Amino acid sequence: MSEQAPEVQLHGDMDAQEPVSAGREVELKLLTDPATLQRLLAAAVVTRNATSKGVVRRLEATYYDTPDAVIARQGASLRVRRSGKQFVQTLKLASEDSPLQRREMEARVPDIALQLEALPLAELGAPFATLPGAGLAPVFTTKIRRQIKVVEFGGAVIEVAFDEGTLSAGDKAEAVCEIELELKAGGAGALYELALSLLEQGPVRIGFQSKAERGYALAFGTSPNAEKAFATGIGPADTTDDVIAKVLNACQSHVMANLMAAHHGQDPEGVHQLRVALRRLRTAISLFKKEVPASALEALGLDAKRLASALGPARNWDVFATSTIAEIERANLPGVDFTELRAATAAPRALSYQAVRVDLIDLECTRFLLSLGRVIERRSWRNDIGIEALAVLTQPAGEFAGRGLARLHRKALKQGHNFRKLRPTARHELRLTLKKLRYAAEFLLPLYDRDGAARKYLKRMSRLQDILGIDNDITTTQALLREVEESTSLPQVHKAIGAITGWQGRDRIETAESLRRSWRKFLDAEPFWLG
Numbered sequence: 336m337s338e339q340a341p342e343v344q345l346h347g348d349m350d351a352q353e354p355v356s357a358g359r360e361v362e363l364k365l366l367t368d369p370a371t372l373q374r375l376l377a378a379a380v381v382t383r384n385a386t387s388k389g390v391v392r393r394l395e396a397t398y399y400d401t402p403d404a405v406i407a408r409q410g411a412s413l414r415v416r417r418s419g420k421q422f423v424q425t426l427k428l429a430s431e432d433s434p435l436q437r438r439e440m441e442a443r444v445p446d447i448a449l450q451l452e453a454l455p456l457a458e459l460g461a462p463f464a465t466l467p468g469a470g471l472a473p474v475f476t477t478k479i480r481r482q483i484k485v486v487e488f489g490g491a492v493i494e495v496a497f498d499e500g501t502l503s504a505g506d507k508a509e510a511v512c513e514i515e516l517e518l519k520a521g522g523a524g525a526l527y528e529l530a531l532s533l534l535e536q537g538p539v540r541i542g543f544q545s546k547a548e549r550g551y552a553l554a555f556g557t558s559p560n561a562e563k564a565f566a567t568g569i570g571p572a573d574t575t576d577d578v579i580a581k582v583l584n585a586c587q588s589h590v591m592a593n594l595m596a597a598h599h600g601q602d603p604e605g606v607h608q609l610r611v612a613l614r615r616l617r618t619a620i621s622l623f624k625k626e627v628p629a630s631a632l633e634a635l636g637l638d639a640k641r642l643a644s645a646l647g648p649a650r651n652w653d654v655f656a657t658s659t660i661a662e663i664e665r666a667n668l669p670g671v672d673f674t675e676l677r678a679a680t681a682a683p684r685a686l687s688y689q690a691v692r693v694d695l696i697d698l699e700c701t702r703f704l705l706s707l708g709r710v711i712e713r714r715s716w717r718n719d720i721g722i723e724a725l726a727v728l729t730q731p732a733g734e735f736a737g738r739g740l741a742r743l744h745r746k747a748l749k750q751g752h753n754f755r756k757l758r759p760t761a762r763h764e765l766r767l768t769l770k771k772l773r774y775a776a777e778f779l780l781p782l783y784d785r786d787g788a789a790r791k792y793l794k795r796m797s798r799l800q801d802i803l804g805i806d807n808d809i810t811t812t813q814a815l816l817r818e819v820e821e822s823t824s825l826p827q828v829h830k831a832i833g834a835i836t837g838w839q840g841r842d843r844i845e846t847a848e849s850l851r852r853s854w855r856k857f858l859d860a861e862p863f864w865l866g
Contacts, residue, residue: 358438358439359431359436359437359438359439360427360436360437360438360439360517361433361435361436361517361518361523361526362435362437362515362516362517362518362526363435363515363516363526363527363530363541363708364513364514364515364516364541364542364543364545365513365514365515365516365530365533365539365540365541365542366512366513366539366540366541366542367512367513367514367537367538367539367540368512368538369499369512371537371538371539372497372499372512372514374536374537375497375514375533375536375537375539376482376484376497378532378533378536378537380486380488380529380532380533380536381484381486381495381533384486384487384488385484385485385486386485386486386487386492387484387485388484389482389483389484389485390482390483391480391481391482391483392418392419392480392481392483393418393419393478393479393480393481394416394417394418394477394478394479394480394481394500395416395417395447395476395477395478395479396414396415396416396417396476396477396479396546397414397415397447397449397473397475397476398412398413398414398473398474398475398476398477398547398550399413399414399415399449399471399472399473399474400413400471400472400474400551401466401467401470401471401472402470402472404474404551404555405462405466406462406463406466407474407547407551407555409428409429409462409463410428410429410430411426411427411428411429411463412425412426412427412545412547412548412551413425413426413449413471414547415444415447415448415449417447421443422443422444422445422446422447423441423442423443423444424441424442424443424444424449424450424453424454425439425440425441426439426440426441426454426456426463427439427545427547428459430588432568432584433523433584433588434587434588434591434592435518435523435526435708437545440454440455442454449468449471451466451468451471474504474550474551474554475502475503475504475550475551475553475554476502476503476504477500477501477502477503477511477546477550478500478501478503479498479499479500479511480498480499480500481496481497481498482496482497483495483496483497484497485519486529488525488528488529488532489521489522489524489525489528489529490521490522490525491518491519491520491521491522491523491524491525491526492518492519492520492521493516493517493518493519493521493525493526493529494515494516494517494519495514495515495516495529496514496515496517497514498511498512498513498514498515499511499512502546502549502550502553504550504553504554505554507553507554508553509549509553511546511549513542514533514539516529516530522712522713523708523712524708524709524712524713526708526712527705527706527708527709527712528709530705531702531705531706531709534698534701534702534705538698539701540696540698540700540701541591541594541701541704541705543559543591543592543594543595544559544595558596558599558601558602559595559596559599559605560596560602561593561596561597561602561604561605561607561608561609562589562592562593562596562608563589563608564585564589564611564612564615564777565585565588565589565592566585567581567582567584567585567778567781568581568585568781569581569582569732569778569779569781569782570781570782571731571732571733571781571782573731573732573782574728574729574730574731574732575626575627575727575728575729575730575731575732575734575735576714576717576728576729577732578732578735578736578778578779579619579623579627579714579716579728580711580714582619582623582778583616583619583620583707583710583711584711585778586612586615586616586619587616587707587708587711589608589611589612589615589616590609590612590613590616590704590707591704592608592612593605593608593609593612594609594695594704596608596609597609597646597691597695598691598692598695598696600649600688600691600692603650603653603657606646606649606650606653606688606691607650607653609646610643610646610647610650613639613640613642613643613646614643614770614774615774615778616635616639616707617636617639617640617643618770618771618774618775618778619774619775619778620632620633620635620636620639621636621771622739622743622771622775622778623716624636625739625742626724626727626735626738626739627716627720627724627727627728628720628724629715629716629717629718629719629720629724630719631710631715631716631718631719632710632716634706635703635706635707635710638699638702638703638706638707639703641699642694642700642703645690645691645694646691646694648687648690649684649687649688649690649691651687651811651815652680652683652684652687652815653684654808654811655680655811655812655815656677656680656684659808659812659835660673660676660677660680660835663834663835663838666838668834668838670830671830671831671834672827672830672831673831674827675825675827675828675831676819676827676828676831676832679819679822679823679825679828680815680819682822683818683819683822716728732779732782733782733783736779736782736783736864737864737865739775739779740772740775740776740779740862740864741862741864743768743771743772743775744772744862746768747765747768747769747772748858750764750765750768751765751854754850754851754854755851759806759807759810762803762806762807762850763803763807763810765803766800766803766804766806766807769796769799769800769803770800772796773793773796773797773800776789776792776793776796776863777793779864780793783863783864788861788863789863791860791861792860792861792862792863793863795853795856795857795859795860796857796860798853798856798857799850799853799854799856799857802846802849802850802853803850805842805846806843806846806850809839809842809843812835812839813836813839816832816835816836819832820832
C-alpha cells in the first residue's frame with residue numbers, strides 16, 4: 336500500500352462504508368527474465384535485509400475504461416484486484432513530480448465488479464467526476480504470482496515484489512516478469528541503490544511502463560509516444576541547491592519518458608526527443624558543475640554523452656530519409672527520381688535503429704539511469720565539494736543563474752568573433768554553445784520576469800541556432816550520401832545524390848547571408864538576466 340493520507344468517507348451505500356485510502360505510490364519497476372527473477376529472489380542483498388520470510392500471493396485484476404479510453408488518455412488506470420477473498424478497487428493517476436510517484440485512491444469492494452461510488456471521484460474533477468458507470472467495460476486482465484519480501488535497506492523500508500504472470504486482452508497475451516520496489520518509509524534514493532545492488536547480481540532494466548500501460552498497448556495496439564521537455568518548477572525563492580534538484584529531476588523525467596518510444600523505433604520523434612533530453616541533461620550538468628564540481632555530476636555527464644552519441648546515426652538517417660529527401664523531392668526536379676535513393680537508405684537506417692535498441696537495453700544504460708535517480712534523490716552533488724561550492728548551494732538561485740547564463744553568453748560571443756570567416760567546424764561549435772545557452776535559459780527563465788527582453792533574446796538566439804542547424808545538416812547529409820554512394824552503383828541513385836549535392840550547395844550560399852543577419856541581431860539582443 337502507499338503512503339496513507341487522512342481517511343475520506345465513502346460516497347454511496349457500500350457495506351460498512353469502508354474508508355478510501357488516498358496517497359502517493361512511490362515505486363521503481365525492474366524488468367528481467369524468469370531465471371534471473373528466481374536468482375534475485377535469493378540474492379544476499381534481499382535475504383540479509385529482509386524483515387521476514389515473506390509471503391506469496393496470487394493476484395487477479397481487471398482493468399476498466401470507456402470505449403474511447405478516457406481513463407487511459409489521462410495517463411491513469413482503474414482496476415479491481417482480487418487477492419484471496421479480498422477485492423480492492425484502485426484508481427492510479429498519472430505520474431507527477433517524479434517518474435517514481437503516482438497518486439492513487441483505493442477502496443475495498445465486495446467483488447470483482449467495478450463500483451465507481453466507492454471512490455470520491457468528484458474531488459478529481461473532469462473527466463473522472465463524470466465517468467459513465469454503465470459505459471465502463473473490462474479492457475484487459477492480469478494474473479500474477481507475487482512473492483513479497485520487505486527489506487530494510489539504505490535507511491528505508493522497501494517492499495520488494497517479485498512478479499510472474501500474464502497480461503491478457505481478448506485473444507492476445509503477454510508475459511510479465513518484473514520486480515517492483517515500493518517505498519514504505521524513508522527516502523526514494525534507497526530504491527535506486529537497491530536496484531543498483533540487484534543489477535550487480537543479474538541483468539535487469541528499468542520498466543518504464545506500468546502493467547496498465549502495457550495492458551492498454553496490448554489491447555489497443557498502440558506504441559509509446561514521444562514527450563517534449565518537462566517544466567522545471569523552479570521559482571525565485573529557490574536556492575541553487577533547489578534549482579539543481581528540480582532541473583535534474585525534469586531532465587530525468589524527459590529522458591525516461593522517451594526511452595520506450597526510442598526503443599520501439601516506430602516514430603522518429605522518439606529518438607529525437609531522447610537525444611534532446613540527454614543534451615538538456617548534459618547542459619544542466621555542465622552549467623552546475625562549473626561552480627559545484629561534484630564527481631557525481633561529472634560521471635553522469637560522461638554517461639549521458641555516451642548514450643547520446645549512440646543515438647546520433649539513427650537521428651541522422653531519420654532526418655535524411657524523412658525530411659531532406661522529401662524537401663528536395665517537392666521541387667520536382669526534371670529527370671530526377673528519388674525512389675531508389677530512398678530505398679538505399681532503408682538498410683543503414685534499420686541497422687542504426689538496431690544499434691539503438693541494443694544500447695537502450697544494455698546494462699550500462701540501466702546503470703546510468705539508476706545512478707541518475709540516486710544522485711537526484713540523495714542530492715549527491717553536496718558530497719565531495721569544497722566550502723566555496725557548499726556556499727554556492729545556499730545562495731539565492733538568481734545569483735547563480737546570472738553567472739551561468741553570462742558565462743555561456745560570453746563563450747558564444749567569443750566563438751562567433753569574426754563571424755564571416757568562420758569555417759564549418761567553428762560554426763558547428765558555435766551552434767552547440769548556442770544550444771546550451773538556449774537550454775540553460777529555458778531552465779532558468781522562471782527566475783526572471785517574462786518580459787519583452789527575455790522573449791526577444793530567446794527568439795533571436797533560436798533563429799540563429801536554427802539557421803546554423805540547416806548549415807550543419809548539409810554537412811551531415813554529405814557524409815550520409817558518401818556512405819550510400821559507396822554501397823550502390825545504380826544510376827538513378829547517383830543521379831539523385833548529385834541533385835541533392837547541388838541543391839544543398841545552393842542552399843549553403845543562400846543561407847550565408849541569413850546567418851550573418853541573424854548573428855548581428857543576436858549581438859543586438861540585450862541579455863535578459865542583466866535586468
